[in-house]
Amino acid sequence: MERPKVVILGAGYGGLVTAIRLQKKMRGRELDVTLVNKHDYHYITTHLHMPAAGTDHHDHARVAIADLIDPRKIHFRKSTVLEIRPEHKEVVLEDGILSYDYLVVGLGSETETFGIPGMREYAMSIKSINSVRFIRQHIEYMFAKSKVYPKRKDYLTFVVGGAGFTGTEFVGELADRVPVLCRTYDVDPADVRIINIEASPSPLPPGLPVDLVEYGMEVMRRKGVQYRLSTVIKACTEEGVVLGSGELIRAGTIIWSGGVRGNALLQEAGFEVQRGRVKVDSCLRSYQYPNVWVTGDCAIVMSPEGTPYPATAQIAVQMGTNAARNILQTVRGKELRPFVYDYKGTVASLGRGEAVGLLKVRKVKGRFAAFLKKCIDTRYLFLIGGLPLVWKKVIFKQKYME
Ligand code: FAD
Numbered sequence: 001m002e003r004p005k006v007v008i009l010g011a012g013y014g015g016l017v018t019a020i021r022l023q024k025k026m027r028g029r030e031l032d033v034t035l036v037n038k039h040d041y042h043y044i045t046t047h048l049h050m051p052a053a054g055t056d057h058h059d060h061a062r063v064a065i066a067d068l069i070d071p072r073k074i075h076f077r078k079s080t081v082l083e084i085r086p087e088h089k090e091v092v093l094e095d096g097i098l099s100y101d102y103l104v105v106g107l108g109s110e111t112e113t114f115g116i117p118g119m120r121e122y123a124m125s126i127k128s129i130n131s132v133r134f135i136r137q138h139i140e141y142m143f144a145k146s147k148v149y150p151k152r153k154d155y156l157t158f159v160v161g162g163a164g165f166t167g168t169e170f171v172g173e174l175a176d177r178v179p180v181l182c183r184t185y186d187v188d189p190a191d192v193r194i195i196n197i198e199a200s201p202s203p204l205p206p207g208l209p210v211d212l213v214e215y216g217m218e219v220m221r222r223k224g225v226q227y228r229l230s231t232v233i234k235a236c237t238e239e240g241v242v243l244g245s246g247e248l249i250r251a252g253t254i255i256w257s258g259g260v261r262g263n264a265l266l267q268e269a270g271f272e273v274q275r276g277r278v279k280v281d282s283c284l285r286s287y288q289y290p291n292v293w294v295t296g297d298c299a300i301v302m303s304p305e306g307t308p309y310p311a312t313a314q315i316a317v318q319m320g321t322n323a324a325r326n327i328l329q330t331v332r333g334k335e336l337r338p339f340v341y342d343y344k345g346t347v348a349s350l351g352r353g354e355a356v357g358l359l360k361v362r363k364v365k366g367r368f369a370a371f372l373k374k375c376i377d378t379r380y381l382f383l384i385g386g387l388p389l390v391w392k393k394v395i396f397k398q399k400y401m402e
Helices: 013-025 049-053 129-148 165-185 210-222 264-268 313-331 366-401
Strands: 005-009 032-037 041-043 062-064 074-078 081-085 090-093 096-099 102-105 109-111 157-161 193-197 225-228 233-236 240-243 248-250 253-256 260-262 277-279 292-294 345-349 355-359 362-365
Touching: 005 013, 013 032, 013 074, 013 102, 013 313, 013 366, 049 129, 049 165, 062 366, 081 264, 102 313, 129 165, 129 253, 157 165, 157 240, 157 248, 165 193, 165 210, 165 225, 165 345, 210 225, 210 355, 210 362, 260 264, 260 277, 292 313, 313 366, 345 366, 355 366, 362 366
Parallel strands: 005 032, 005 102, 032 074, 102 292, 157 193, 157 253, 193 225
Antiparallel strands: 041 062, 081 090, 090 096, 109 260, 233 240, 240 248, 345 355, 355 362
């Protein structure tokens, strides 16, 4: 008898965890599972702010998929998904067509520019290994360039649009890197400006209590970060950013972290979406196509209060676990288990040795919070690759620091 075909699109937090859970939980060769990803590695998005700022090597933020997947159980295909055809139960890849009985979409998010003119052309985003290598090189290039064109102080102005998770974590790392770059390129630190622009009145990830936000802002200010809160970016140009007031901030570097939307392939495939994300049922399936599970940033999961949960790695991992379980329940003809989000807390890094956050409801800050952040990262590595992966990353980091 033919085995049910499961195709998983994307080896991010949601897709990879789905694959790993299926690998672990399926009996023998119960399913024919294919994992498709455009790279042969999984990148740890929550680390990307460090290689982007240059405080860590990008290899520390990625893991070869071959090290995580058992080829006897999961077939990995390195390819780019071009189209999803849910009515025909098939997916078009750059190098062929895959048919499926059950599909898991974990293709992550895309940058949301809210239609701000010039944002796509002149701003960079922290999205992938390729993008962070580019950002790191660009930052160094601007330091080098500023010495050749000493009148162009704007070459040393770094504007970060958005002060949520990504913006805050990147700004903290960049501020830590600036003294090193100043020494390397003989730049006066007083000439460097890091400006974090945020449309809402408060920076840092939403939901943090006011005293933690104030603590975080104080840490950042001590590192030299300037905040422009309740300030919208109206346009990006070759010269810099234009604010809602009409003011132009000249800047050689613009990083946009102001928002994300679900992968465009879902809307193109005819799924009903809100900001590119698919509203899913209590078991994470599409309402239109019950054989399609949607995980991570591509999905909207409603909280009991009726508001969508924020798109985070934490929820994506839990969704992957639930999707794998429910695929197995489906093929075994058993009742599906609803997804229940277990919020463990939020910890945002503020750079070296500093972080703020909540552990469930307990407030944490400073070195202890930074330590917790490391524990959270290590726990994830353990979840996907066990002790060997944790060890490999520790050794890598030690070698990099030498
Ligand atoms: P992703 O992890 O983005 O994975 C999507 C995968 O799909 C990728 O492997 C990609 O290569 C692949 N893919 C995309 N398109 C195609 C295609 N067409 N064909 C084939 N493959 C494709 N969340 C937290 O909970 N805590 C944090 O501390 C935190 N910090 C963050 C810091 C930064 C700098 C950023 C950018 C995000 C942070 N987040 C954090 C958010 C978190 O990273 C995302 O919510 C999470 O990555 C979503 O997981 P996902 O599985 O939906 O997608």
